[in-house]
Amino acid sequence: MKWLVAIFMIVFAALSCKQNGKAISTATISVKDSVTITNYVAGKKLFAGNCATCHPLNKHADPQMLIGIEDRWTDKALLYEFIRNSQAVIAKDAYAKSMYEAYNKAAMPSFENLNDKQIEQILLYVNIILK
Numbered sequence: 001m002k003w004l005v006a007i008f009m010i011v012f013a014a015l016s017c018k019q020n021g022k023a024i025s026t027a028t029i030s031v032k033d034s035v036t037i038t039n040y041v042a043g044k045k046l047f048a049g050n051c052a053t054c055h056p057l058n059k060h061a062d063p064q065m066l067i068g069i070e071d072r073w074t075d076k077a078l079l080y081e082f083i084r085n086s087q088a089v090i091a092k093d094a095y096a097k098s099m100y101e102a103y104n105k106a107a108m109p110s111f112e113n114l115n116d117k118q119i120e121q122i123l124l125y126v127n128i129i130l131k
């Protein structure tokens with residue numbers, strides 16, 4: 001249902017854009033915003049299905065919260081690789097290794113099925129929800 005709403009908003013925004021032939025009025029949602037909404041909804045779903053059990057976002061005391069994750073992982077490719085296969089990154093990266101040890105070597109499962117876009121959507125959701 002949320003998907004349908006998001007898709008409708010994109011179509012609506014795209015149409016109103018064409019009709020005016022110039023910038024969309026503030027009353028209409030921009031194409032960029034509706035794409036963000038679509039990605040946010042997708043990220044929320046992916047997060048709930050794959051990550052939420054171990055990374056609860058509502059408990060501020062949880063040490064596994066993903067607050068500021070992209071500040072700690074300046075290498076985006078490495079972060080994406082960690083999510084797909086944490087053990088492979090722990091084996092070669094000092095930060096990942098120290099974090100793994102700090103969490104008493106509790107291994108995170110691999111999410112090899114997630115593509116770049118899906119990980120981007122998850123991180124978008126996490127960043128919006130944690131702000």
Ligand code: HEC
Binds near residue numbers: 050069099103106108
């Ligand atoms: C079964 C529990 C579990 C699940 C499910 C899980 N994780 Fe983790 N995650 C961990 C643990 C434990 C760590 C701590 C590092 C380690 O031990 O490898 C971690 C660490 C991380 C880190 C690094 C945190 C930091 O401070 O640098 C990221 C990023 C991350 N997880 C993302 C995800 C994403 C995205 C998902 C869903 C696709 C997910 N995790 C699902 C257990 C889990």
